[in-house]
Amino acid sequence: MKLDIIRATCGYGKKKVAENISLSVQSGEVLCLLGPNGVGKTTLFKSILGFLRLMDGEIVLNGENMIKMSKSKLAKVxxxxxxxxxxxxxxxxxxxxxxxxxxxxxxxxxxxxxxxxxxxxxxxxxxxxxxxxxxxxxxxxxxxxxxxxxxxxxxxPDILIMDEPTSNLDFGNQIRVLERINMLSKKGLAVIMTSHFPNHVFLCSTKVALMTKNLFKVGSVDEIVTEENLRSAYGINVKITSTVDESGNIIKACIPLIN
Amino acid sequence: MHSVNELRLEGRIKTFDDASLKKEKKTTNYIMVILVFITVAAFLISFTLGRYSISITDILNIFISKLFGLKTTWSDTVETVIFNVRIPRILAAMLIGAALSLSGACYQGLFKNPMVSPDILGASSGAGFGACIAILMSFGLVGIQVSSFLFGLGAVALTFFISSLIGKKNNAVLVLILTGMVVSTLFSSFISLTKYLADPNSKLPAITFWLMGGLNSTSTKDVLMLLAPITIGTIPLALLRWKINVLSFGDEEAKSLGINTSRLRLIVIICSTLLTAASVSVCGMIGWIGLIIPHLSRMLVGPNYKLLLPASFLVGSAYLVLVDDIARSLFPLEIPLGILTSLIGAPFFIYLLVKGKKGWI
Structure with a gap:
């Protein structure tokens, strides 16, 4: 199973919201979409789900152009x-x-x-x-x-698309949802999700896409979630630190700094 | 690793769950059986009520004799009352009650709102205007019904057409409701206009009386007029009823679950409009049924359309036939049915709102 978004431009009517977006996800991967409010994360999601027509580019699902698929065929994937x-x-x-x-x-x-x-x-x-x-x-x-x-x-389905699955949840429930997401991806599902918590990326993602007004970067967690990238995306100072869990794995976390 | 004990515990929980589910299923089955029973009882009791009283044993006797071709032991008057007056009226009441409840229930799912009634897209006021125009032009009874039916369909078609011009794909449902309100208001104004223009000695009373709604002159022909559109409207809704559940989660979710929402929405609107326009064309404006019966049914069998639709059908037909019984037998002078359904419906609805379990409204 593979989903490719190729040079997609999406928006409402004639208004472009996000331009020239390319990314791909396959079985077992969790891609987390980070970015400040209003950069078009939801718009991109709606385009992937077929609620909005792409203005340019294409979305390919297992080699098949997604726009041509019927709603019920799409819903099975x-x-x-x-x-x-x-x-x-x-x-x-x-x-x-x-x-x-x-x-x-x-x-x-x-x-x-x-x-x-x-x-x-x-x-x-x-x-x-x-x-x-x-x-x-x-x-x-x-x-x-x-x-x-x-x-x-x-x-x-083969892919789960989750719109801020951890928002509005308490601290424990956020982590429990992330645990389930990890479990599902181990079972072979591909997951694309949005999040407002960069820390969650360290806990479950294999890939990150950072979306800002004029920039779209995709890569591994360590490549994308850096102090500098977060600073430029959200406009705040962030320190990235790490700790070691009981079984010796290194776990990173971001700490926002208040000036 | 699960210990044996844990596994046993899980197993026990599972059987318990299955048992509770079965129990619940059984309860709803009982409720459905009771509803069928109530509807049949309402049907039979209605024969005994009215100016000319006939006992229930006589009624059963006559039915059984007719069924097996036994010889007549009753007077011609009784025969006329039963077969030419009461049967058509009772059947019409039941059909209309069922039709309005069905279309109300479907619209509530379609528009994701339990406060919606079947006239939201203009079917009732359109049909009302069609009747007024026909009365104004001195059409016969059939002419009035046909005109009313066609204007009812036309009003909804107009709503649909205007809302598709406005577009706004992502807000189709909201645009439909707003356009429906506009078209409804427009046709209500047209109705006022026909009243204003009507001859106050003959036409105006006829129009006013028609608008109050009633089944006092129902004939076998009316029942046949109702039968076709109500059958055509009911069958697709009955077949598609489970999918209306999905639609009530909103356009985007329904799409993501694999439903062609614009097609399903169109089918539901066409069927519901057939039901509403046919009802209004035969009995005039009868309010409240399409709003309260689905609520009452939801309290009885839950929100799942698989059961809700048949339950609404039964409750609606029993309710309207009983209210019509009151309308024709409570006072020497018949009370217009439309007035009575509102008089009973409004306080009953308040009662439902007060008594209703949280979340069931």
Missing amino acids: VGYVPQAHTPPFPYTVLDVVLMGRTAHLGMFSSPTDNDRRIAEEALDTLGISFLKDKIYTEISGGERQMTLIARALTQE
Whole structure:
């Protein structure tokens, strides 16, 4: 599985938001998109998901031009995890997760026992089987984010696209979501996610894309997340430091400095 | 590594979960059976009510005799009352109640909003105006119905056309609602205009009376008029009902889950409009059903459209036939049905809002 974005320009109507973007992701990689507010991360995501038409360039999925793929074919390859939100109706968690099966169902069908089994497996993989019969609108933000990840897994995709999966979550839930992301990428999924936390990149990413108003850089974590790059992207002073965990791995972290 | 104990515990939890799920499934099945029973009971009871009273045993007798071709033991009056007056009226009430509830339920999913009713895109006011124009031009009863039906469809088509001109692909649903409000208001003004122009001695009362809504002159022909559009509107919605769940999560999410949202939205709008326009053309403006019945059904069977749609169908048909029973038998003078549905519907809706479990609204 491989996703290539080749010299893509995206935007709304005639307004270009991000220009000349190239990157590629394949199975087992976690690409994290960093960048300040308003540089077009969401716009780029919407283009990858096919909500917006590319103004230039192309997106190629396993050698096939993505624009030509039908919505249901795309949904079998690309799973989207939006930011947790509240829908208007009080579905159960299992109902929500089952909606991930939509692309696999015929025009007039509804989920079968087999679909239900796949949905329950996804809940199991993420360790949230206990949520199954809970009401989606009544569970916590972290649980809702996990449910949406389970829904995306139920699509049985090759790529997960996650829009700020750790925003609005408490400290523990942020890390638990990152753990799941690591686990999923080890299982062979490719993950593209946005984040506002450079520290999270050190914890789970294999690749980083840094997006600023006039610059787009892709590379390994150590190449991209440097004091200088963060300073120029976010306009603040940052120190990068490191510590050693119990098994002797070096873990980096950024510390913002206040003048 | 899991210890044996842990595994056993997990197993136990799993069987427990399955059991609870089955129990829940069973409860909703019971509720559906009860709803069917209530609807059938409402159907039968409605025959006994009215100016000319007929007992339930007589009704069952007549039905059974007719069914098996036994000889008649009842008077001609009873036969006329049952077959020419009550059957058409009861069937029309049930069909219209079901149709308005279905289209309300579908629109609430489509527009991601539980406060939406079937007239949001202008179907009711368009149909109302069609009827007014036909009355103004002295058309017959069939002419009024046909004109009303066509104007109902036309109003929604206009809404759809204008909103597609406005475009804004990423906000299609919002643009549709706003355009619908504009078109609705436009046709309401047209209705006022026809009232203003109508002859106050003959046409104006006819228009006013029609707009109040009612089933007092329903004939077998009306039922046949209703049957085709309601069947055509209901079948696709019934087949696609599970997908409406996905649509209620919004356009982008539904797309990312693999749904061709603009096509599904168009199908739902066409079907719901057929249902609403057909109903309004036969019985006039009857409010509140499309808003409260889906709520009530959601409280009974949950939000999943797989069950919600059949439940709305049953509850809606039972509700309208019972309200119509009240309309025709409570006072010596019949109360217009439209007034009664609002009189009952508004406080009932408040009750639902107050009593409703958090999140079920």
